[in-house]
Amino acid sequence: MKIGFLFNHDMLHQIAHTAPIAAELAAEGVDVSILCSSPEQERRVRALVPAGLPVRFVQLTTSRLANIANSLTGGVIPFRRLGILRQNLSLFAGFDALVVPETTSTLLKSRYGLNGLKLIYLPHGAGDRSIGFRGVTRLFDFVLLSGNKVRDRMLRSGLVTAENCKIVGYPKFDTVDLDHVPRIFDNDRPTVLYNPHFDPLLSSWRTMGEQVLDYFAQQDRFNLIFAPHVMLFQRRLHASLEHRRLWFRRKIPQRFFGLPHIRIDTGSPLSTDMSYTRAADIYLGDVSSQVYEWIYRPRPCIFLNSHHAAWRGNPNYAHWLLGDVIDSIAELPAALERAMADPTRFAHLQEHACKETFGVDDNRPSSQRAAQAITSFLRSSSTKVEGFTRKHVLCSEASGFY
Known part of the structure; x- marks a missing residue:
């Protein structure tokens, strides 16, 4: 199987949520590509993926016009992110699945018709805001969730089914020494x-x-x-x-x-x-x-x-x-x-x-659980040919820019 990990955002805060999963899959021999939209993203991913793993890095580009439009609007309308999706369709189509930490990528299905591509979503956070529980989630083929709280709310809202989601914990925790307390100030004040x-x-x-x-x-x-x-x-x-x-x-x-x-x-x-x-x-x-x-x-x-x-x-x-x-x-x-x-x-x-x-499992890191969930999902769906049947989700909602 050929899996891409797409990082298509202005900042770096989403990377730690899915990069450790890419490392796990690569260590298991899966063909993994890291698709970055800036050199800064690539440097951050490389810092989280152990050297020596057979991971392919690809820098995504878009048109000069999209970059200018993005700059003129201050990023309020993410022309650059949208342009990267539109101008790299042939690259995305070559993967069995794309793993993403955001929802703008659903335009690949809702607008650009890449129905054979499996979109796998791991939200970049586990908060409560309503923006994390929108209808756009229905466009994903498989959803990786941190724990019962998010899963149960998504199930109640009809955003996922029991079959197309899996609790895997919080892969970002795998990138941090949670017991280490950094010292920021040279005093003992709280x-x-x-x-x-x-x-x-x-x-x-x-x-x-x-x-x-x-x-x-x-x-x-x-x-x-x-x-x-x-x-x-x-x-x-x-x-x-x-x-x-x-x-x-x-x-x-x-x-x-x-x-x-x-x-x-x-x-x-x-x-x-x-x-x-x-x-x-x-x-x-x-x-x-x-x-x-x-x-x-x-x-x-x-x-x-x-x-x-x-x-x-x-x-x-x-x-x-x-x-x-x-x-x-x-x-x-x-x-x-x-x-x-x-x-x-x-x-x-x-x-x-x-x-x-957070669905904590003391025996297995979250990134390992997520990697296993992804490979199991792709193996089980490899013989299925599934058309796109969820066009009732509005394109404006699907973009989301989240």
Whole structure:
């Protein structure tokens, strides 16, 4: 079997979710190709795939016009990603399967008719936002999921069937020493990680972010790591098809740079390899799925309800049950005091959520389980010829850009 691993995004945060699976398959003798849309992606994949494995690397290109259009729109409409899909159809058609961590690739079926190509999806995260549970998931032939929480919600929504999905755990964990606690500051203060999302409606950076930085700049009890979702500062203009919102992201005021107790990182590799989620003591955020990587080791969480959500009983905010939820910065000092006074207050809920979110198997790494699931699926479907019958999923939804 011939399997491609497609990395077609502006940033590097999706790579660790599927690259270790490619390494496992290559080690088992499967014909594996890594398809990257930038040299930076290739370097990151090479860092995660042991040297000497028979893996083929391919750099994908697109037209100069697509690159110019992408630049002019600030990436809000991902012309470059779309162009890479359209201009490499013959390459994609030569594979038995493509493994992807995003949903834009479903255009290969919904728009370009590559119906003989098996699309295998492993979501790049295990969060609760509604964008992770859209109808576009039905376009995939096989879906690899982290645990019961995501699988059960997808089954209830009719996005997968019991036959075309498999719980494999969280392959990204295979790339990290989860017991290692990086040292970021040269002091023994407790460290807070502020991790806002980029969504135009949901992000706390939009209305509260500067106040958060002001609070930590003016106190001397805590260190602060400001490490938002890597896409927040990748673009100035953010658009949400889900919430029909546009937002010009504000810049970070210069007064916050150079402070010895504040680390600002808007997108280095440390923001994507769990360095900060391992190093900090208290999580401060809004809707990012990184909170589930955080609770792998239970610790206090504080969530900023900057958009006045009616969140209780809403599955899109299930993670807000794992810590304190506050509606204003005025409530932050008291929330921090509670976190310090009783750091295990939500530990039992976090432990249960972690177990449901990640199908942990102490005997086998997640990437190994995923590799086995992929080969079993492809062997079982190799004698089947299946036409495309799901065109009721709208092309606009299928693109998703997620």
